[in-house]
Amino acid sequence: MKKYVILITLVWMTHVWAAEVSMPPTKSAATASAERGRKLLINRQETGCVLCHRIPGMKEGGEMGPNLTGLSQRMNADQIRQRIADWRAVNPQTFMPAYFSSKGLHNVAKPLVGKTVLTEQGLEDIVAYLLEATKGP
Numbered sequence: 001m002k003k004y005v006i007l008i009t010l011v012w013m014t015h016v017w018a019a020e021v022s023m024p025p026t027k028s029a030a031t032a033s034a035e036r037g038r039k040l041l042i043n044r045q046e047t048g049c050v051l052c053h054r055i056p057g058m059k060e061g062g063e064m065g066p067n068l069t070g071l072s073q074r075m076n077a078d079q080i081r082q083r084i085a086d087w088r089a090v091n092p093q094t095f096m097p098a099y100f101s102s103k104g105l106h107n108v109a110k111p112l113v114g115k116t117v118l119t120e121q122g123l124e125d126i127v128a129y130l131l132e133a134t135k136g137p
Contacts, residue, residue: 021090022078028121029077037129040122047099047117047126056133065096071134081127084118099123 041049042058050058052065061067071080082089085100098105099117118126 021082022076023082023085024078025081026120026124028119028124029127031121032124032128034125034129034132036122037125037127038133040118040126041129048097049126052096055130068130068134072131073134077127077131080130081123084123084126 038057040047041055042060044051049055050060050062052062054061054063054067054069056069075083086098086103087094087096088098088101088104097117100120100123102108102114102116
């Protein structure tokens with residue numbers, strides 16, 4: 001019985017901690033475009049999001065990452081932004097790329113050192129699309 005109580009407590013604590021990890025809006029949030037965000041999400045070369053995730057409003061989608069249906073009902077914009085920017089803040093063992101962080105990356109090609117996959121505007125555009133597309137009925 002004791003093992004189950006400890007396990008449930010650890011799962012609950014991890015869930016609470018993960019929910020609290022967030023990133024405030026960048027200055028580009030004011031000009032975020034859900035349409036631009038949609039285009040970024042379906043672009044396999046630029047972001048690759050559809051390779052791993054099922055995303056509402058898109059025919060294609062992978063099964064490796066979580067299904068993003070109903071995401072905005074589970075997380076707020078700051079939590080979504082953090083997970084896209086650098087999921088390692090929530091799960092250090094993740095294989096999801098850090099799209100808006102270059103911290104801790106190794107063996108990066110010299111022209112790309114210090115650069116992020118997404119621009120600040122691109123990050124905010126994707127957040128805008130996910131908030132709009134995952135609202136639910």
